[in-house]
Amino acid sequence: MTCSVTCIQKCDYHTMDIESLLAPLGGIKKYVGKGDKVLLKVNLLAPKEPSKAITTHPAVVAAVANAVLDAGGEPYVGDSPSGLFNRSSLKRAYRKSGLYDLVRRMDLELNYDISSKRVLVPCGKKLKKVSISNYILKADKIIALPKIKTHDLMVMTLATKIMFGAVPGLTKAKYHSMFPRKRLFADMLLDVLSTATPDLFIMDGVWGMEGNGPRSGKPVKLGVMLASENALAMDLAVCEMLGIEPLVIPTLKRARIRGMWPKNIKYPLLSPSDVKIKGFELPSTARKKTKLRPRPNDRCIGCGKCEEICPRGAIKVAEGKAEVTYSRCIGCYCCREVCPEDAIDLVAVK
Ligand code: SF4
Ligand code: SF4
Structure with a gap:
């Protein structure tokens, strides 16, 4: 029986x-050859400082980029953050x-290619074809750098x-609308993972996020890094470490x-x-039995980003303030992910 190796370092x-983290997996050279274009797929959910624990920490990106360079690879950094996918965002x-400064210091490349292609999903459960960004498709190798964070919709990301x-930009919101139930959305995520599968995962768990992530939770020091070729093995290890019942994660x-x-x-x-x-x-969404829905608070500045991303047209800005029509809302929480002011609370609705 083949086994999945997961390495954990304090x-x-x-x-x-x-180097020590990857040694039991065979070292970086097992994954990166000379001249390989290696995508470092970060979590870049929102434009926030590293101390907020929303994005993969630049120190992790630097360490992995150095390992790739030592193996003769050519690392570049990319993600499609929440909201619009364009050069300025x-x-x-x-x-x-902190990635812009890091990449300049190390003379690496940041992805600005926002094009995508429809590709077949082999054995897809929910998707037969999926839009995949070209910054993913052009990589010879992919090293994913996820972060340990909670997630209002999916419990953990x-x-x-x-x-x-x-998946590029607002197509993500479209998939929220197509798969509004957690079970369906989870199947879609597994389909995407099976289509764009990283060669290696190195997880940033030095500082993670608890509470109402992936954007509005609290940074928490966990003091670990993990590495594995298998995303599920890695996530099961995190669950055991944090005392989370794995089956609560869709x-x-x-x-x-x-x-x-x-x-x-x-x-x-x-x-x-x-x-x-x-x-x-x-997240409170995982603990409460009642449905929690978004409610803009006094910090709302009427910027309209929530309206732009809402896949059901359920949130609109009127007279400088956002308002939600609950009969249309599917509780995907995309609006909370993009709100620059953290101005959307969660409330129980009937
Ligand atoms: S994104 Fe936030 S600040 Fe902007 S309109 Fe919506 S609730 Fe208000
Ligand atoms: S209002 Fe927010 S939670 Fe409701 S459907 Fe729109 S984006 Fe999703």
Whole structure:
């Protein structure tokens, strides 16, 4: 029986050691050859500073980029953040997240290609074809750099969800509308992952996010880095480490039903029980039985970004303030992800 190896290292951003982390997997040269164009697929959800723990930390990107360079590869950095996918939104996100400065210092490349292609989904459950961004398709190798964060809709956003960023811009909102139920959305995410599959996952768990992520939660120090070829094995390790029942996470539940869980996981470095974290807070959407829906608060500046992304036309700006029509709202929380002022609370509605 083949086994899935997941490596866990206890560290902070100054002491992380990518070479030691990857050694049990065969080292970086197993994944990167001379001259390979290697995409470092970051989590770049929103233009926010690294200290907010919303985006992959630049220290992780730097360490992995150095490893790729040492192996003779040519690293470049990319993601399709929430909201519009264009040069100016990318530039804003790169600048705020610290990646712009990092890439200039290291003389690397940032992706600004916003084109995409429809590609077949082999054995897709929900999608037969999917739009995949060309910055993904042109890579010889993909190293995904997810972050440990909570997620209002999917409970956690970990390795299994990171490739949703392969889908360009507002097409992501369209998929929210096409698959409004968590079960359907999770199946779609697994279809995307099976179409745009990274060669390697290296997870930023030094600082993560708890509470109402992926944008409005609280940064929390977890002090770990993980590496694996298998997204599900990695996410199961995170669940054990944080004391989360894996089946509360829709992607893991659907993967279990679809027979995708790895059967034999090995931890050659630390095991999740060596790095247990107590009291990790899940989003309120996972704890409450009632439906929670968005409600703009007094911080709303009427910028219209929520209206722009809402896949059901349920939120509109009138007289400088956003308002929600709950009969149309599907509770995808895209509006909360793009709100630059954190001006959207969650309230129980009947
Ligand atoms: S709720 Fe947020 S995104 Fe929507 S208009 Fe107000 S400030 Fe902008
Ligand atoms: S109002 Fe917000 S949560 Fe409701 S459908 Fe629109 S984007 Fe999704």
